[in-house]
Amino acid sequence: MKLLDRYNSLSLLTTILVIVVTGVIYYFSISYILTGQVDKDLEVEENEIFEYVxxxxxxxxxxxxxxxxIHFTPIGGHGVTRRFSDCRFFDAHERDEESGRTLTSSVMVxxxxYRIEITESKVETEDLIRMIFFITLGIVFVLLTVLLLINRLVMRRLWQPFYRILKAIKLFNLADRNxxxxxxxxxDEFRDLNLEVTAMSQRVLQDYRSLKAFVENAAHELMTPLAxxxxxxxxxxxxxxxxxKQGLLISEVYHTVGKLKKLNRSMLMLSRIENKLIAEREEIDLCQFIQDMVNEFQELLADRGIVISEGLKPCRIKINRDLLMIILNNLMGNAIQHNCKQGKIVIQLDQQGFSFCNTGAPVPLNEKQILQRFYKSPESExxxxxxxxxxxxxxxxxFSFRYAFRNNMHCFDISGI
Incomplete structure (x- = not known):
């Protein structure tokens, strides 16, 4: 739930609760005041009787x-206790029972x-109480509605800078370098927040540029010593x-240097891709491209006894040729390296995308983990x-790049091409 909606809900519930409680108090307060006024009228009638007697x-x-x-009833004894009480009496004019207020007293003639019973109707008083209550409730309801509407409009406008800042944070991307x-x-609070967020983004961008420059320079500098x-x-x-023994040691050094050169090329390529330095594209027949790539791996596939199955439909794609070669070679190399003897590779291609599936370990991989930089399985070289x-x-x-474990095969899918 959004903060504004949460605030409005709490405000509405609190206001309704206050109105209910104060409305009850208000009702009984008015009832008490008007009942007191009726009692005064009864006292006036009682005094008039005393004066007349x-x-x-x-x-x-x-x-x-x-x-x-007014009723006079002769009684004996020492009289009655003077008191006010609520009662019900029959109204001959309305032919119905009505609520009233009675003053019971006594007079000696x-x-x-004689016992005196003076009863006055409370119908008008109750009607007046209800009228006042409903008028007040209507005013409160109208006021509450207006306040909620104004509050909602004003609060939304007041929070607009916050939402703009939040949107900017969501759209912030280091690769865009903006x-x-x-x-x-x-x-003041939103202005301070924006200043801090803006300053933080600039610091992050500066650190990112410095780190990328360091990686790129380090990769370039490594080329000469490796050569x-x-x-x-x-x-x-x-x-x-x-x-x-000497030949074996030199062979191991050759192997290690080869891995360093491959790592160096990969780091340089990553830097070029992230800095958007590879822009040239050409239209390529992806079906023919994959077939040519598979032919290059036929000897290695035969050595390992791996059977390859192709389901290729015509598809053309606009992409940089070198980058497409990296994608296909890495997928194919990965499918061969992590396959089992007498295993299988299935390549599928259609207008939506393509996939490389291979047999291997009978358990699915962790998708987030395998896409982390420098992560590799213990047996990988x-x-x-x-x-x-x-x-x-x-x-x-x-494009969309996803890993999935289907039919006991490890599949890497690229879609949206």
């Missing part, structure tokens, strides 16, 4: 009224004690006779950059 020594004449009813553009805002070492080894092989190179090339062309 005092002056005339007789009970006043009772007139019928829709809102006020001559030697006779920092995060500043976002104007009148809010010298290779030349010295050639000279050493031609000087005098060597025993088997490669540099650990083959699949990384394929991934970088596919990313630069917008």
């Amino acid at each position: 005092k002056l005339n020594h007789a009970l006043p004449q009772v007139f019928k009224s829709d809102d006020l009813i 001559g030697q006779q004690l 920092g995060i553009d500043p976002v104007n805002s009148h809010i 010298v070492i290779n030349s010295k080894l050639d000279t050493l092989m031609q000087v005098g006779e060597m025993n088997d 490669g540099s650990g950059l083959g699949l990384t190179l394929i991934k970088e090339i596919c990313d630069s062309y917008g």
